[in-house]
Amino acid sequence: MNVTPLSELSDSILVARAKGGDTGAFGQLYQRYVGDIYRYLFVRMGDTKDAEDLAEEVFFRAFQSLGRYRERGWPFSSFLYRVAQNMLIDYYRSQKMNVPLSAYEPKPDSLRPLDDHVIQDEELKTLRVAIDDLPSNYREVIILRVILSLPTAIVAKWMDQTEVSTRVLLHRALEMLRGRVREQNEKQI
Amino acid sequence: MKNRYNSRSDILDECLRSIQEGKATLEDCLREHPDAGPELRILLETAVNTRDLMAPIGPSPEYVKTSEARLRRRIQAVQKTSNARGATRPQSVSWRILRAAIVVLLMAVLLGSGWGVFSASAQAIPGDPLYPAKLEFERISLAVSWSPIGNVTLLADYSDRRLEEIQQLISKNRDQDLSAGLENYEGTLDLLDAALQRLPVNAGSAQLEDVQARLSHHNHILQDLRTLIPSSTLELFDHAVDRSRQSRELIQNLRLGKGPVNTPPGQQKKDTKQLSPTGQPPKHKTETPLGQQITNTMGLSPTERELEEKTKTPPGQQKKGTEKPPKQKG
Numbered sequence: 099m100n101v102t103p104l105s106e107l108s109d110s111i112l113v114a115r116a117k118g119g120d121t122g123a124f125g126q127l128y129q130r131y132v133g134d135i136y137r138y139l140f141v142r143m144g145d146t147k148d149a150e151d152l153a154e155e156v157f158f159r160a161f162q163s164l165g166r167y168r169e170r171g172w173p174f175s176s177f178l179y180r181v182a183q184n185m186l187i188d189y190y191r192s193q194k195m196n197v198p199l200s201a202y203e204p205k206p207d208s209l210r211p212l213d214d215h216v217i218q219d220e221e222l223k224t225l226r227v228a229i230d231d232l233p234s235n236y237r238e239v240i241i242l243r244v245i246l247s248l249p250t251a252i253v254a255k256w257m258d259q260t261e262v263s264t265r266v267l268l269h270r271a272l273e274m275l276r277g278r279v280r281e282q283n284e285k286q287i
Numbered sequence: 288m289k290n291r292y293n294s295r296s297d298i299l300d301e302c303l304r305s306i307q308e309g310k311a312t313l314e315d316c317l318r319e320h321p322d323a324g325p326e327l328r329i330l331l332e333t334a335v336n337t338r339d340l341m342a343p344i345g346p347s348p349e350y351v352k353t354s355e356a357r358l359r360r361r362i363q364a365v366q367k368t369s370n371a372r373g374a375t376r377p378q379s380v381s382w383r384i385l386r387a388a389i390v391v392l393l394m395a396v397l398l399g400s401g402w403g404v405f406s407a408s409a410q411a412i413p414g415d416p417l418y419p420a421k422l423e424f425e426r427i428s429l430a431v432s433w434s435p436i437g438n439v440t441l442l443a444d445y446s447d448r449r450l451e452e453i454q455q456l457i458s459k460n461r462d463q464d465l466s467a468g469l470e471n472y473e474g475t476l477d478l479l480d481a482a483l484q485r486l487p488v489n490a491g492s493a494q495l496e497d498v499q500a501r502l503s504h505h506n507h508i509l510q511d512l513r514t515l516i517p518s519s520t521l522e523l524f525d526h527a528v529d530r531s532r533q534s535r536e537l538i539q540n541l542r543l544g545k546g547p548v549n550t551p552p553g554q555q556k557k558d559t560k561q562l563s564p565t566g567q568p569p570k571h572k573t574e575t576p577l578g579q580q581i582t583n584t585m586g587l588s589p590t591e592r593e594l595e596e597k598t599k600t601p602p603g604q605q606k607k608g609t610e611k612p613p614k615q616k617g
Contacts, residue, residue, distance in 0.1 A: 102540055110533045111540065114477075118484035119366060121359045128355050136346045150346060154354045161362055168477060222340050229337075244334045245341045247307045250300055268303075269296035269330065276333045 105129075109174040117164050124164075128157050131175055134246050135182050141241050142186055144226060152189060156182045175248070176256045228278035236271035243268050298323055303334055389431075412452045413471060414464035422471075435486050436494055442479040443498050449475050450505055457515050465520045469527045476534045483541060499538045505531050 104112065104126040115123035135156055140149040160181045167177050229237055235257065242253045243264070254264040302316035311319075313331050320327060346354070408417035408424065425445055432438050449472035455461075456468050479498070486494060509528045516524045 102543070107540070108533060108536070110530075111537050114480040114533075114537055115484065117481055120484075121362050121366075124362065125355055125359055128358060129351070132351055132354070133345045137341065137344050140344050141341065150350055150354065153346065154358055157358055158361055161358075162365075168474065225337060225340055240337065244303070244337050247338065250304070265296040265300040269299050272299070272330045272333050275337070276329060279333070 113164065113167065113174055116161065124157075124161055127174065131178055132157070134175065135178055137246060138179065138182055138241055139186065141226065141229065141245060143189075148189075152182075152185060156185055159185060173252055173255075176252060179242070179256055224279060224282045228275055228282050231278050232271060232274060235267060236274055239264065239267045239271050240275060244272075295323065295326070299327060299330055302327065302331055306331070306335060307338075412455050412459075412461070412464070413467040414456075414461055435482065438482045439479070439486060439494050439498065442475060442482050443501055446472065446475045446479055446505070447501065450508060454508070454512065457512060462517050462520065465517070466523055469520070469523050473527050473530045476530055480534055480537055483538065495538050495542050499535060499542070502531055502535045502538070506535070 104122060107115075107123075107126070109127065109130070112123040112127050116127065132153060136149055136153045139152050139156070140146065143149050143152070156178065160178055163181065167174070229240055232240065238257060239253060242248045242256060243250065248256075250261050250264055250268075253259075254261045257264060257267075259267065298320050302311070302313075302320070305311035305316060306313060313328070313335060316331060317323070317328055408421040411418040411421045425441075429438065429441055432441055449468065453465070453468045453472060456465050483495065483498065506528070509524075509531060513521075513524065513528075
């Protein structure tokens, strides 16, 4: 029998199936978006283990809330980011503190030479500090539009902005990010 | 007049998109926009460096594998709990009596003072004062529908109505209410999709065929209507057309798929926990997602369920359609 593989089904179909209790369909959605959600959480939290733990919770919460999700022009990824953002807020509230950047522990990568490893990790740490230091809407547009490479239309919807204002926001955010990175580098020198 | 940011930010965004999609390099963009000056280079370099530094960050394949398995187990555990609750609740005599009393009461309301409003609201379209009443009557009909087939029939009828309402709004030049009409149409399709997937094993094929034919007809109507849609609503209209296509696609997949899994409440067959060798999950599953829906077989023992599926006769104790239609715009 000719059956379309799950990986070829659209998000809408998978969501409809998951709403009917199909864990396989939800598993496919998980495979599709876990990377983005993890990256989003890692940039905000700075810790591999915390990002992993919260990423799984994001998907569990998303499944529990699936009945309330209506597409209506909002892609499923936007719904997931919204859940992730809310859980991040809950996380910070429960911690009652900002995540210390010193907690950041880069993943070991045996394929890279040690020097490259150290340099790149330093750059990454500097970048994370700079992003963390941005105003929240600037930080959000950088994460969504640049790091996650989401299309402007989706970022605009997620941030409740028009596409034009999202583009302007990105422009300003990149300008500020550049300045902050330069400041960080000067401090280190 | 466009300010400095509008034009430059458009170029920046366009270049970033091209780079992200692999259609251009940074140098290509700079060549294409020589007037943008060094500022564009600096901002694009910042964006590209940021992306490249963050790109390797991702969960390890081991984590993804174990986390997905753990996630599925957690979801299934909640589903089992939910099914177990659903399996015992309707068997309670008091619950059945209460449910019957609600139906009698609703019938009395309909036959009494509500009948006049019902008749008057039948022709209402979005934006009319009586339109919310029309939707409310539909919601009540859905709530008191006992069988899954009945629910699908009702929702297919409602989707026809929503489309007719869109046609009427267009013919009456009620552009301001068109968005609400389109959203209501999509909302009804959402419910229809969910109801279709809960059809019992042997009852589905004719129903699926019927609904598929109806939605194909919708598609023809929608294509004809497109030229009459005002440009301000065109995006929403196209979204509704796409939504209708997705429902047809879902039905097609359901028709091609395997039969349902006849699993007693609270027990899940092994093959529902993971994909089949073809990568395709079983269709028409009877598990309830976390208590958000009460399935049409809720409360039946395995034997009753088997009997119900063989005879296609709703046993009367079944509760279905307790979910409410999405918030619809009046």
